[in-house]
Amino acid sequence: MKEKILAKLQELRADEENLAAMEFAAGRSVEMMQAYCNIDELPEELLGVGVALAGMLMDSSAAATPSQKAKSIKEGDVSVTFAEGVSGESGQEMLACFKVELDRFRRMDW
Numbered sequence: 001m002k003e004k005i006l007a008k009l010q011e012l013r014a015d016e017e018n019l020a021a022m023e024f025a026a027g028r029s030v031e032m033m034q035a036y037c038n039i040d041e042l043p044e045e046l047l048g049v050g051v052a053l054a055g056m057l058m059d060s061s062a063a064a065t066p067s068q069k070a071k072s073i074k075e076g077d078v079s080v081t082f083a084e085g086v087s088g089e090s091g092q093e094m095l096a097c098f099k100v101e102l103d104r105f106r107r108m109d110w
Helices: 002-012 019-037 044-062 091-096 099-103
Strands: 070-074 079-082
Touching: 002 019, 002 044, 019 044, 019 091, 019 099, 044 091, 044 099, 091 099
Parallel strands: none
Antiparallel strands: 070 079
């Protein structure tokens, strides 16, 4: 599944040059879905979810640059306030976006 997600991600983000980031995001999305659903093999129906989740992971890491995170900067006595957004989301919050699709494949953990 990781290879399929990576291939689709490369197709959708042809302008993206960081292959290592794409590989990590694809692998991480598979791990997150497997852990959430408590299954070893992901069904083909979750390919779209995996690609979207990998894209969110890539966007959240790209949004982590300081120039994009600063909400306000005060010069006197130096104060910086950071904005919260996608980069502040946890894996659970990202998976919550796909809860409807993932819950169909979720298994109980004994």
